């Protein structure tokens with residue numbers, strides 16, 4: 001198989017509703033979409049980057065430059081022929097996990113199409129019906145929040161995650177728990193707590209959370225370990241886990257009991273499988289974290305969420321939750337609170353080319369000749 005060209009597209013996709021976290025407010029998603037072109041097939045991948053370095057250090061522009069000048073030419077030059085080849089190539093690159101993940105995803109899509117195997121089959125998923133969970137931004141009005149939770153539960157979501165900060169946590173969690181005593185309730189602080197907030201953290205136990213996600217900054221594993229010693233609620237590490245080595249270290253120092261695993265954030269599907277297998281062995285429950293992904297990234301997440309180690313409900317919902325219109329032709333719709341992972345070869349998605357062109361703000365195409 002020859003990868004004859006790689007195309008890199010910068011997109012701007014309006015969100016269904018603006019998303020507010022403790023660190024930023026988003027009205028558009030700005031992912032990068034890469035496509036690998038061979039004789040017979042096109043493999044698609046997504047870098048779930050954003051306009052600024054808030055969730056991770058990569059941005060739409062920095063990732064586009066890295067892909068254009070470094071990673072895409074390297075792939076065109078080395079011409080990986082197997083998932084192992086691609087894994088080896090990607091592990092030779094430092095940092096840039098979202099850009100690496102996009103190329104890893106596109107290559108899995110291409111290999112799956114070539115071998116006529118779905119991604120779920122390629123990676124060994126054990127189930128394809130994935131329970132839906134919703135992630136809600138920070139609400140300043142708890143009545144609005146409760147109405148939103150009401151609607152989500154009526155729509156079939158089986159778990160609710162509320163974004164919190166030290167200032168909003170008490171009002172948010174007490175309002176939701178008062179209305180829904182038995183709800184599978186997660187909270188996500190996106191690293192907004194600091195050492196001085198330790199005394200606030202008893203509320204996680206008081207409100208019987210399934211888990212508290214990323215209380216402290218990504219690099220602050222020691223504070224996380226200190227907090228985990230003092231509360232019963234499981235800390236779920238998200239931004240702190242960028243690699244297999246991070247997962248090992250976090251487990252070793254007892255910085256948390258769960259991991260939110262997103263292939264798009266940790267360098268791709270192969271690295272996600274390494275972390276998954278380690279967590280399964282160490283009995284560390286995984287949850288499938290969500291990013292603002294198009295149907296391309298979501299298809300990969302759905303396949304991963306079907307692995308045996310994903311025992312906590314993640315952030316996966318139907319397509320129209322995030323975008324008025326997606327760049328894939330089919331939509332992921334729910335059945336009785338579950339989404340089905342696609343079973344067609346590769347990622348199993350068809351691209352809506354008209355809308356992809358419409359949403360593209362900048363495009364670069366690299367042919368194999370230009371990389372030699």
Ligand SMILES: [Mg+2]
Nearest residue numbers: 188213214238
């Ligand atoms: Mg999170």
